[in-house]
Amino acid sequence: MARVCKVGGQAVMEGVMMRAPEGIAIAVRKTDGTITREFQKVKSKAKKGTFLGLPIVRGVVAFVESLTIGMRTITRSTEMLGIDFEEPSKFEKWLAKVFGTTIDKIVMIVAVILAIGLAVGLFMLLPTFVTDIIFGEEVSSVWKSLSAGVIRLLIFIGYLLLCSQLGDIKRVFMYHGAEHKTIACYEAEEELTPENALKHKRLHPRCGTNYMFLTLAVSILLFTFVGWSDNKLILYGTRILLLPVVAGISYEVLQFAAKFDNFFTRIIKAPGMGLQFITTKEPTLDMIEVAIAAFDLAMDPELESKKAAEKGPVAEEASQNETNVTAE
DSSP states (O other): OOOOOOOEEEEETTEEEEEETTEEEEEEEOTTSOEEEEEEEOOOSOOTTSGGGSTTHHHHHHHHHHHHHHHHHHHHHHHHHTOOOOOOOHHHHHHHHHHTSOHHHHHHHHHHHHHHHHHHIIIIIHHHHHHHHHSOTTSOHHHHHHHHHHHHHHHHHHHHHHHHTSHHHHHHHHHHHHHHHHHHHHHTTOOOOHHHHHTSOSOOTTOHHHHHHHHHHHHHHHHHHHOOOSSHHHHHHHHHHTHHHHHHHHHHHHHHHHHOOSHHHHHHHHHHHHHHHHHOOOOOHHHHHHHHHHHHHHHOTTHHHHHHHHHOHHHHHHHHHHEEEEEO
16 A cells, blocks of 8 residues: 655746645755755644635635645745846835735735636636627527536646746646656655656646646536526626635545545546646656655755754754745
């Protein structure tokens, strides 16, 4: 039986983020070839025994947290690489002053809102709009909902294919593959080395790509059940208002499919696994080395302190300069 792993990850700029129950670890390869890494203590709000920990609700919480943490870690990885961001706009500075918070948090909130808005507009509202224009009133509600779902899937696949052709994104997808191979190597109970990890598949059943496909599949079924309305306010309003339900149900289906391995769950996972051939690429050994560095730190946040203690005072000071631990 494979080893159970509670760590999930995400590719970032020239590196990997690994998320464990205690927090997240980011490791990036700097231009001089060295690996710098950082651990941040982060706790999910979806705790058992609370409202946010209830089925379906926890899926919505997980979606928002994943999006927020994902945006923040990408930003942090570029900072660790030494990439400077543009000066905040006057509007962002004004928001920071009005709400009494830092500009960094305001920028992050704006980025998350824009990302959600783009996703809703591109993958939910646009397919509904196109379908509404193509088909007249004589076409059945079920056929319209299914057609909108097919258009939604085609837009999503086209979006992924387009992104995969961009140079910088290709490298991110390679680090995505390195993240999967690292986790797979650990789950196989093999020694965690770049050479061992390289032998494993770059596809993984708990990947976020699987979740994204499931949200599209669940939306097709749910919106078909809800039906189509000639009233535009109801039509577009239901598509937006039901998104949290879609996210929550998709999360539960993903958790169920990842927990069991049988004919039924393989069918559920198959489309998302197939899409991973687009969202992951074969990594190099040095990329896997970065992924392992992030994984080790996520599994043991005190790792650097322990290594420093073994090497003495000089090494401890160097280690503290290389790895930062922050709390949230």
